[in-house]
Amino acid sequence: MPRLRPRPAARAALAALLPLALLGATAPQAAAAWPEPVPVVSRVETTDPVVFVTIDDGWFHDPAAARLLLDRRVPASLFLLPGAYAYDSGYFHRLLDQGPARVENHTVGHPDLTALDADGQRAEVCGARDAHLAEFGDGPRLLRPPYGAYDAATRTTARACGAKAVVTWTHDLTTWGGWTPPAPELKAGDIVLLHFNETLEQDLERVLALADAAGLRPAPLREYVPE
C-alpha cells in the first residue's frame, strides 16, 4: 500500500518530533536538579563557642519574651508565618529594628511540603519570601520546612526562592502542654528550636542558661551558613 507510506517530508517532520518527545519525558528530572539544591543544616560545624536560637511560627506575642530577646541582645532567627504578623506586625518590627534578630522563611500556610508538587512548594516558599520582604524589607535566607519535612524539590525550591539552606534543628526545647523536654548538654554549633508560645520567656531563659553553663553564646545563624 504505497500511498499510505509517509512521504519523505512527513517522515522528516516525524523525526523532528521525536527528540522533542524525549525531551518532554526527561524535563521533570532536569527541573528537579535545577537550580542546584541547597544543603540541609541541622547543626553547624564550627569551633566557635556558639549556639543558634531559632523561634518558629509567631502566633503568640508575649511582651516579656520580646523584652528578654532585646535585653540580652539574642541574635535569634525568627521563622515566621505571614499570618502570625498580619494582626500585629509591630511586635516583630520592634524585635528586628531594635535588636539583632532576623526574619526567616517558614512558608505561608505551614503545610507538609513533601505533600506538595514543585509548583505548590514554590508558591509556599516564594510567597513567604515576598511577604517578609514587603513587610520588613528583609528577604529571608534560610528555610525551615514545617515539621522539618522536606524532599528533593524543597531543596531546589529553597534556592529558587532566595534561601541558601534548609534548616532543621539539633534540639527542640519548646515546652508543649506543660511538658518541658529534658535539658541536653549543648555543644558548639547546635541549633535550638523554640516557638512563639505562652512559655517562650521561660524556655528562652532556660536555653540561655544552658548556653552559659556550656560556655557558649548565641550567634546569628544566617552568618554561619555559607552562601
Ligand SMILES: [Zn+2]
Ligand atoms: Zn512551625
